[in-house]
Amino acid sequence: MNDKSKEQGIFPRTRFRVNALSASEKKVMEFVSTHQDDVINMSMLEIAKAVGVSDATVLRFVRSIGFDGFNTFKIVLAAELMHPKDAIFESIKPEDTYEIIVQKVIGSNIQVLKDTLYTVDTASLQTAIAEIKKAKRIFCCAVGTSAPMAQWFYDRLFRLEYTVTAVVDPIHMYTQAAIAKKGSLFFFISRSGYPVTLIKIMRILRKQHPEIKQILITCDASSPMAKLSDVKLIGVSREKDPDIAGSAVSISSIIDIIYTCLELAEIGKTSENQQKIWEASNFFNNRLTKLPKDWGNS
Numbered sequence: 001m002n003d004k005s006k007e008q009g010i011f012p013r014t015r016f017r018v019n020a021l022s023a024s025e026k027k028v029m030e031f032v033s034t035h036q037d038d039v040i041n042m043s044m045l046e047i048a049k050a051v052g053v054s055d056a057t058v059l060r061f062v063r064s065i066g067f068d069g070f071n072t073f074k075i076v077l078a079a080e081l082m083h084p085k086d087a088i089f090e091s092i093k094p095e096d097t098y099e100i101i102v103q104k105v106i107g108s109n110i111q112v113l114k115d116t117l118y119t120v121d122t123a124s125l126q127t128a129i130a131e132i133k134k135a136k137r138i139f140c141c142a143v144g145t146s147a148p149m150a151q152w153f154y155d156r157l158f159r160l161e162y163t164v165t166a167v168v169d170p171i172h173m174y175t176q177a178a179i180a181k182k183g184s185l186f187f188f189i190s191r192s193g194y195p196v197t198l199i200k201i202m203r204i205l206r207k208q209h210p211e212i213k214q215i216l217i218t219c220d221a222s223s224p225m226a227k228l229s230d231v232k233l234i235g236v237s238r239e240k241d242p243d244i245a246g247s248a249v250s251i252s253s254i255i256d257i258i259y260t261c262l263e264l265a266e267i268g269k270t271s272e273n274q275q276k277i278w279e280a281s282n283f284f285n286n287r288l289t290k291l292p293k294d295w296g297n298s
Contacts, residue, residue, distance in 0.1 A: 020222040021064055024053045028061040032077075040078045044070045066118075109249045115236040116250045119221075120257065127231050129261050131213050132157070136183035138164040141173050142190065143197055149189045149217075149251050156259040159277065160270065170197045177204045180212055188216045191237060191247045193223025202228040217254055219247045233258075 021029060031051045032039050039047060048055040059070060067073040092104055132138065138157060142150035147168040154166035167173050180186070186205060188198055193216070202225060205212055216229035219237035226232050235250030263270045 021061065022057075024057045025061040025064055027051050027053060028058055029065075036077065040074055108246050112236050112246045112249050113253060116253055119234040119236055119250075120254060121234070124231050124233055125257065125261070128215050128233060128258065129265070131185055131215060131231065132162065132258070132262065133265070134183075135185035136163065137181070138162055138185045138187060139167050139176050139180075140164065140187040140189065141167045141176075141198060141201060142188065143168060143170065143195050145248070146189045146191055146251070149248065149255065150187075152252060153187065153189065153255050153258075156255055157262075159273065160259070160262055160266075161273065162262075173197065173201045174204070177201050178208070180205065180209050182209075182211060184209075184212050186212060186214050188214065188225060188229070189218075189251060190216070190223075190225055191219050191235075191251065193218040193220040193225040195225075199224050199228065217251055219250065 028047065028051050031047065035050075042050070044055045044058050048058050051058070062070050062073045067076070092101055096104070140150045140153045140157075150166040150168055154164050157164040165176075167176055177186075186201075188202065190198055202214055205214060206228065213230045214228065215231045215233070216225050217233045217235065218226055219235045220226060221232065221234045226234075233254050235247055235254055237247035237250070
């Protein structure tokens, strides 16, 4: 196990892999979460007896969350208990001051970005970039709270002169899926990977246009949408409060990663486009500053 993986910690791993764990492995996870101080002094067999599973199950849990052995798992857990990163992710309380709220929200978002370093698979990223480059038309589909991310993705690709459409209306999604042409590429963005509408769209595409690639950005690698996708880019969700959408920070960062990779692939063209955009924006802003002083008072 390399140093990078040791830095990641136990609990970020269990958060984004929890749905891939078996029922017995989830029991081990729950025991580890609630008996952290005890676990660092217990053997694998002792943990197995305490949970009521086999020691092989404990080992499977350890490996399922990315560790190569039980000893490495305990070393990382001990280090995490010395520096409890999760302390800042406790729920925001009504009595919290603005200063505390700032610390909790920003601290949580910072950790989301650190965890995303370990969830984004570079091989999948490379495949996604290759599919974007060769696509004749790109559709980015999302619903609910993920819809703004589709618009953001559209903005990034549009600036690089890709033919891209953000589709956030379910009827439009069904229409595009039904009449999709060869050379199209469908991107789906969903924090959970469970929206019924998007699952149906993916199934329609798979049935009617199996040659069309489907790429997913999500925070649940074992969700129904993840299983239907050809390529998946996994972000991180740390929400303890449903009103704090930390996963949006992770997803928008993945979009920026895609944009940067595409930007660097054609740096000359990108620089030229950026210059044109700046010149157009400056012209517009300069015109605004020259409006009559009484403009808007009539």
